[in-house]
Amino acid sequence: QVQLVESGGGLVQAGGSLRLSCAASGRTFSTYDVGWFRQTPGKERRFVAAISWSGGNLKYADSVKGRFTISRDNAKNLVYLQMNRLEPEDTAIYYCAAKVGPYSDYPSVYDYWGQGTQVTVSS
Numbered sequence: 001q002v003q004l005v006e007s008g009g010g011l012v013q014a015g016g017s018l019r020l021s022c023a024a025s026g027r028t029f030s031t032y033d034v035g036w037f038r039q040t041p042g043k044e045r046r047f048v049a050a051i052s053w054s055g056g057n058l059k060y061a062d063s064v065k066g067r068f069t070i071s072r073d074n075a076k077n078l079v080y081l082q083m084n085r086l087e088p089e090d091t092a093i094y095y096c097a098a099k100v101g102p103y104s105d106y107p108s109v110y111d112y113w114g115q116g117t118q119v120t121v122s123s
Contacts, residue, residue, distance in 0.1 A: 002026040002098050002112045009094060009117030012086055020081040020117060022096030030074035033103035035110060036081045038092035038119075045095065049081060050103035059103065063089075086121045093118050 008020040022034065035050040049070040050059045058070055069082040079096060094117050097110035104110070 002029055002032060004096050004098060004112055004114035006094060006096050006114040006117040009119045011120045011122065014086060014088055014121055014123050016086050016121070017082070017084045018086065018119060020083065020094055020096075020119070022079040022081075022114060024077040024079070024098065026077075029077045029098070032098040032100055032112075034070075034072065034079045035097050035099075035103050035105075035107075036070060036079075037095045037097060037107050038090075039095065039116075040092045045107045047105040047107070048094070050105075051079065052103060057103075059105075061105075083119070086119075088121045088123045091119060091121050 003025040005023045012018055031053050033052050036048040037045045038048050039045040047061050051070045051072050055072050067085045072079040096114045098112045099110045
């Protein structure tokens, strides 16, 4: 069983930066791949970035490539999403999710989810 808690969201001006954290409980967290997703009202949850259990494999949505960086610290049971050059279109609730096995763009295959953290980017 893994429990995930996101933090680090907030209000930022366009062009600014935020770093989201995903804190996990559970001794086996280092064996899980982790994804970040985001969701706006009335829209489906969409893939943002993912990282393999070792941190050796990464994937980004085209819309955030070059601006966002995903990383993890397995010793601390943390996964980060560094978000730079934020745009109003990045406004959403951001969720982290974990799964055993290779990460995926599809939220339905993830086993565990956090409660989300709101990111608002003003123009």
